[in-house]
Amino acid sequence: MSRTTELASKLIFETLKVLKENDGEMASSLLMETLSRRVNLDDWARGTLEKTGNIRWQSILHFYSIDLIKAGYLLKKKGVWYLTPEGEKAIDKGERDLFETARSLYRLWKEKNQKQEDIHSANKDIREEQIEEASQDISSLLEDAEAKAKKSFSDFILNEFDAYSFQELCAALFRGMGYYTPFIAPRGKDGGKDIVAYKDPIGSETPHIKIQVKYRQGTKATSQELRQLKGILTPNDIGVFISVDGFASDALKEFKSNQHPHIELIDLKRFAELWQEFYDKMEDEDKALMPITPVYFVNKK
Numbered sequence: 001m002s003r004t005t006e007l008a009s010k011l012i013f014e015t016l017k018v019l020k021e022n023d024g025e026m027a028s029s030l031l032m033e034t035l036s037r038r039v040n041l042d043d044w045a046r047g048t049l050e051k052t053g054n055i056r057w058q059s060i061l062h063f064y065s066i067d068l069i070k071a072g073y074l075l076k077k078k079g080v081w082y083l084t085p086e087g088e089k090a091i092d093k094g095e096r097d098l099f100e101t102a103r104s105l106y107r108l109w110k111e112k113n114q115k116q117e118d119i120h121s122a123n124k125d126i127r128e129e130q131i132e133e134a135s136q137d138i139s140s141l142l143e144d145a146e147a148k149a150k151k152s153f154s155d156f157i158l159n160e161f162d163a164y165s166f167q168e169l170c171a172a173l174f175r176g177m178g179y180y181t182p183f184i185a186p187r188g189k190d191g192g193k194d195i196v197a198y199k200d201p202i203g204s205e206t207p208h209i210k211i212q213v214k215y216r217q218g219t220k221a222t223s224q225e226l227r228q229l230k231g232i233l234t235p236n237d238i239g240v241f242i243s244v245d246g247f248a249s250d251a252l253k254e255f256k257s258n259q260h261p262h263i264e265l266i267d268l269k270r271f272a273e274l275w276q277e278f279y280d281k282m283e284d285e286d287k288a289l290m291p292i293t294p295v296y297f298v299n300k301k
Contacts, residue, residue, distance in 0.1 A: 007045055007057060008064040009099035014039050015061065016073065016091050019083035028079050028147035032058055071105035079146035080269070145295060153272035156290060157244065163215040170213050170242055171195050172286035176278035179209065193232060206236040214243040223250040230261060239263035242271065
């Protein structure tokens with residue numbers, strides 16, 4: 001194996017392992033940080049490509065991740081990498097066999113779809129120029145932009161807010177969705193709800209939305225906390241649980257097994273997606289709490 005393909009085989013194998021250890025999904029930026037600690041990377045790997053200035057090992061991984069996608073082992077969506085059931089099984093092949101199998105399945109996909117010769121050659125010995133050229137492809141640029149955007153959301157929320165200012169941000173999101181927020185809990189005990197949202201100014205229309213917010217870094221919301229929210233819901237209520245650090249496995253299990261009363265779970269990733277979706281409908285004062293700017297690419301195919 002060439003130097004490049006040897007590094008690629010280590011990277012894609014470790015990528016699937018890391019995704020499996022993290023419930024099958026991970027933001028691209030966090031995945032890269034984890035791999036930089038898990039894989040033994042020498043100065044050459046940590047160096048930059050001459051033309052683009054991109055980090056070599058990351059460019060190699062992005063390039064060969066196409067094999068994983070076409071093999072059915074990996075999915076990418078909006079800056080998040082997802083491990084498929086087939087990808088989890090493929091880990092058992094070991095580093096070298098996984099690499100060769102993914103390459104073979106890519107070649108089969110290419111033949112089946114009768115694609116014209118593309119940048120991502122199926123040959124074993126890939127030139128660095130090919131990797132540099134592929135890194136400038138629109139799909140690669142878009143993936144990189146989405147990953148950076150996702151990280152900018154999480155960094156801003158985790159560094160610029162506290163528990164109470166984050167409640168205000170959550171209330172702003174629901175106002176952008178078209179709801180009124182007559183109640184935002186002050187400091188102290190909140191009675192199990194941090195925000196109440198109505199469809200009309202006085203709450204004459206149902207359902208009412210009762211929102212619990214947990215702004216804790218390093219601590220996931222538990223099933224017990226989910227049950228506490230359920231306990232204050234009436235038949236005319238909808239519950240929403242927003243947790244910056246996500247939800248523990250027991251909470252997710254309870255959420256899936258019992259949907260009565262109706263409760264929606266929102267983690268940091270989902271919050272960022274909703275903020276982008278409803279941002280244009282917000283008042284300027286609410287937009288100013290976390291201003292964002294859209295970026296557009298010409299997706300010429």
